[in-house]
Each structure stands twice: as structure tokens, then as C-alpha cells.
Amino acid sequence: MRDLLWLVPVFPLAGFLVNGIVYLFSHRTRAAHPPADQPAAESSQAAGHPHAHVHLETRPRRKTLHTFVGTGSVALSCVFAFGAIFDLGIPALASGAHHVLNLWRWIPLGVNQATGQVPGPPGEWFVDMALRLDSLSALMIGFVTFVGFLIHVYSVGYMGHEAGYGRYFAYLNLFMFSMLTLVLASNFLVMFVGWEGVGLCSYLLIGYDYHKKFAADAGKKAFVVNRIGDFGFILGIFGVFALFGTLDFGQVFAAAASNPIAYAPWMTLVCLCLFLGAVGKSAQVPLHVWLPDAMAGPTPVSALIHAATMVTAGVYMVARCNVLFRLSPDSLLVVAVVGGFTALFAATIGLAQNDIKKVLAYSTVSQLGYMFLACGVGAFVAGMFHVLTHAFFKACLFLGSGSVIHALGGEQDLRRMGGLARKIPVTYATFLVATLAISGVPLLAGFFSKDAILAAVFEAHFPRAPWLPKLLWMAALFTAGLTAFYMFRLVSLAFYGTFRGTPEQDAHVHESPKSMTVPLVILAFLSIVGGWIGIPMLPGGDRIGRFLAPVVPALAGARPAEHAPAVSLEVALMAASVGIAMIGLLLAYLWYAKGDGGVPARLAARFPAVYRAVENKYFVDEAYDALFVEGLAKGGGRFLWEVDATVVDLIPNGAAAVTRGASWLSHFFDQYFVDGAVNGVADSLQGGFRLLRRAQTGRVQNYALVMGAGLFCIVAVYLIFR
């Protein structure tokens, strides 16, 4: 089973090919698509909802094919993933067993002639196409295939009325292939292939409604912003290769761990480059701007790609490279600060958003910040733990919001919802569970992972900035409160109170089909129990920590178990985080569910500047627009144009003048010398042959006469000179 690991990514790839090819042919013949110049007048409120555009639906038989190929390939992939994990065995994985599957030698690079010192060890240089199953990648493929499968099932219901049904599933399968390649990669380059693949699929799926301008623009924005990160990532890969002479994870990390003194000076640079890649992919400040816009994609896509899996790839990569990051305390400091700042920054923006998906998007950015904060303080396990629990509850939240949007026929504005709890009870119940989980209510998934992060931050130690951990801890704690507040604000606005939409919408509200509610229930269940694998205080409770220990060992010099911080401190920290979460929940409930929203309105009126800044996402988009788009690209373009016209053009103009003179000379020479010679030869030949042509009279008798004369001459000569 473990040698069939390659099938895990290959199944979705096959699904992509089948769906894509079938769709291409059916698409051509039926031309079911709306014209590309469809007016883009729909407000962005209708973003990503299938009913906003009802086109010709896919034919039932073809649709069945797409459904079964799309979900079936991911189901098979899931089965084979778990098969491989159980074949190796969870205890074995936890004790360091891993399985590397070398598929083929991908890039042979010859033999390095250098002699032994860093950088550039001697030996053969090559990159293999290889997959690696260890505890970290096992965790990832486990939840990626499982959550991916649930979201595929959900998509069957959600996307059922779309014309591009086959295209959607083809892209989604391609995404699964790329994501699984990313997490199963055994070296940096294979990981980079998956990394770019998920970026591509993200672009394709954000721009799924490509005839709407805002969706197409959002896709391009995501792609371009991700390029900035990928630029850093690939520089980091170059750095790793230059230092270690290999890209294989096992060899690189073993080398780095065995000789930290030699590598440490370079590590800050390499790690910061790698982290830039993570910042782009995981939407951290300052490259966070693409993720909220990515909500233009269909809601299941937001759940799968922009919440549960792809955006956590950055955290996964940092955790995977934890050996390198640990060699560079400075880079860890940067990771922690960026993560902590992003967590707080995005959470404040989330307070004032009115689009249900935008709130969740900023929540995602904020939670990703949490994960990086954990990695930055060296608690990589806590970061990965939060990746896992976040995948469950955030996927549940997004799918729940999709269900709400579905019920309201495309409405995404929280101000036009309300009182939905009774009308769509399953969606409400699952949404509430996931909300409580993300808020950190005790015993639910988010509580344990968030608490692990907060505890790790509190106990962190930065030699360069001893005051920093406490500051980060306060920011993270405050963020926890904000998270609880804006999430419960969302629940209150959507599910409590009275309905504020149109009467038609009110009549239309209906619970979603089974294919959508069943994944919701499963994810809600996982949002409850998903955290129980990492209960910190119970003896033997921290299962995830021990499971990941072979890949992500505890901090060097970490306190052994008997020196662990006092239980009382842990309880105090826990109480603090629970308390602030409760305050957030309660305030949101009082202000938005019980009250009429008067308190927040008064607050907004009291501090208009603050409110405007938060509502407009601190004008980051506008600043980037002014700075990079208008400033650098256009203004810089104008400047360059001036330079071009005055300075640079001197060269081509001068060259042109010289060329003109030379060509005149050349022309003259050509006309009078070369042509003269050629024509002269031709003329003389023509004159000569004009005479010869006289002989060709066409009269047979002339020829006979000449022949006879010739014969006579020959005979005469013969006779005379015999």
C-alpha cells in the first residue's frame, strides 16, 4: 500500500483529465456559455453565487459523469492516502518511520567539482521526482483528502445549476492533485511544482465566473500577488541548493542539524526568502490583499482553497523547514512579528465587514497569522495543530455561509439577512458549532489549538527582544477576543433577529440539499472532536505533538516534562483566553442579537476616522494602487518614457542616421558596380547567342545539308591526311 502512494495525487490528476476533456468537447459542440461581453453590472454582492447567472445546465448524463469522476477520484485518493498511512502505521510514524518513494530521476545535474566545504558539497547533483510520507505529510494528506472529498460532495449540490459544471470539477481535481503533490513532495522542487499548481488552480477558480469583471480581476490579483511570494520562495530554493547541494528534505535537514555552526550565517537569508513565499501563499501582511478578493470564486472553492488547504501551505512549508528556521532566531522573530501583526490587523478589519464571505476571509487571514505566530515562537506543532482544526471549522463556516447564500438566492450582505435560525436549522446548528470552535470555547477544536499557541507565545523567549513575547501574547489574546466578537456578530446578524431582506427572498429561503448538509454535519462534528488529539495537560493527551515529533522535534533545549510550566500558569492562561473569548461572544450577542446595533453605530459615529479606516481595510488596496499601480507602474512608466524619448532615443536615432548614410553608399555601389557587372555579362552573352540562334532555322533540309557538308569535310580530311 505504501508503494501505491503515488496514486494519491494521480487519481485527482486522472479525474482532471477526464473531466477536462469531456468538458472541452461538450463545451465546443454546445457553446453553452454566455457571451464574454455579458454586462458586468451585477453588484459584487452576488459574487460567487450560482444563481446569479443561470445558464444552460449541463446535460444530466454528462453531469453524472462529472460528478462521479470528480468526487470519485478524490474519494479514491482519500482511501489510498489513509491506506498508506495505516500501512506504515501511526505508532511507527510517530516514532520516526517515513517512506520515500523515488519515482524517477527528474533533473540530473552532473557531478559537482567543488571540494567539500560549505557551500556546495561534492558529489552528484540531481533532483528526484520523489514523494515522502512521514508524520507531517501524513497529517496533511489525511485532512486534505478528507476535507477535499467533503467539499467535492458539497459542490455537487452547490454547483448543480452551473453551466461550467465540468470545468469546475476539472479545476477542483487539478487543485487536489497540486495540493497533494505539494504536501507529499520529498524535496523543495517537487514542492514548488505543487506550490505553483495550487496557485494556478486558485487563479482559475477565483476567475471561475470569468465573464464578470471583478472575478477575473480578483483572479489576476491573486496570481500577481502570489508571484511576489513565489519569487522569494524560489530564491530560497536556490539558496538551499547552493548551500547543501541537494534539495531533498531528509538530506538538507540532516545536514543542517549536524553542522549548525557552518550553515547558520546563511540561514537568515534563506529562511526569509522561504518565508516570503509563505507570506504570499498564506496571505500575510503585506501580501494579504489577494485573499479577501479571492472570495469572488464559488463558495466551496473559498472553503477548500482559501480557507482549509492551500493557504495553509505556507504554514506547512515553514513547519517542514523548521530545522532551517531554528538555525536563525532572527528569521523566527520576523515570522512571529508578521504573524502576530497579521492576526490582529485582519481581525480588526473583520469587525466592520458586511459581506458574509469577507468576514470569513479576514478571519482566515487572522487565523493564518496565528499559525505563523506559533511557528515564529518555535511552536511549530501548535501551528500545525491549528492548521488542522482550522481546516475543520473554517471549511464548515465557509460551507455554512455557502448554504446561507444558497438559501437566500445569492445574497451575501449581512445587513439583508437575519432570523434564519428557524428556517435553515441544520445550517444554523453547524455554523454555530463552528463559530464556537473558532472562538475558542472550551472543549471544542479551536480551543485546544489556540490555547496551545497562546501558551507557547507566552513562554517564548527572544534573546534580541525580551519584551516581544508578552506584547505578541497580548496581541494574540486581544485577537482571540476580536475573533469571538466578529464571528458572533456574523451569527447574530445572519441567524437571529428578524429578516431584513426582500419578501421574495423570505419566501425563497429553504434548507440546502443533503449533499450540502451532510458535509456540514461531518465538519461540525470534526470541529468538536478535532481538537481532542492535542489536549495539553492530561498525561498522554498531547497526541499530535508526539505524532509530529519526528519531523518537528520539540525546541532544542526545551524544558523536559518535569520542568514544564506550572499547571496553575497554564490554567491561568487558559482562563484568560476563555474569558476574553466569552466577553467577545457576549458583547456581540448583546449588541447585535439583543440590541438593534445601536451601540456599534454610536461607536462608529464617535470615532468616524477609525471606523472608516477599518471598514475600508486600512486603505491598503488604495495605498498599493497609488504606490505600485499608479506610482511605480504608471508614474514610473511616464518617467521611463521621458528618458526613453530624450536619452535612449539618441542611440537609435544616431544609429538610424548612420545606417541611412551607409545604405545610400551601398545602394550607389550596388546600382553602378554590381548591377553593371551583372547586366554586362548578361548583355554580352545575349549578343553572342543572337548570332548562334540564326543556325536554328527549323528547316530539316538545312540540317541535312550541314550534316552532309560535315560528313564531306570529315571524309575529305580523312582521305587527305590518311
Added chain:
Amino acid sequence: MTITINHFLVVSFLLFSIGLLGVLVRRNFLTVLMSVELMLNAVNLNLIAFSRRLSDLTGQVFSVFVITIAAGEAAIGLALTISLFRQRRTLNVEDANTMQG
């Protein structure tokens, strides 16, 4: 007077010359063809004369070949004549000068 080979050769030479002259100067295609026959027969006469003189049958065999070829030549020549006449309505050799350079 005994008839020696010289007599044959003289007759043959005269015949050949008359034929050659006819080929070169006559304008009518039929006449030209007949002149060619004259030349061939002059050659035949020559061959037979030497055959007799040298008691070698090769010459006579050759002359039989020549007669055969002459028959073919006459057939093709007449066919060409008819074809030419149909095209040009004339048998003047001077007019058949399409190949002039």
C-alpha cells in the same frame, strides 16, 4: 566488256548523289521521301556488289535489313506526310519550320 565492281560503284554513287540532291533541294515532302528511298537503294547496291566481290553473305543480309527498315521508314514517312498535310494543307518542307530558334 566485263562488268566489274567499279561499274556497280559508279552506278551506286550516281544514285546516291541524285537521292542526296533530291533530299536537299526538293520542296515537296513526298519527293524528299522518294529521294531517301533512292539513297537507301544506292547503299543496297553497294552492299550487294561488295558481297559478290568478297564472297561474303554479310552484305546481302545487311541489305535485307535495310529493305525492311526502308519499308518501315516509308510507312512512318507517309503517315507523317498525311498528318502534316492535314495540319498545314501543304506538303512544302519549307513551311515545317516550327522549331526555328
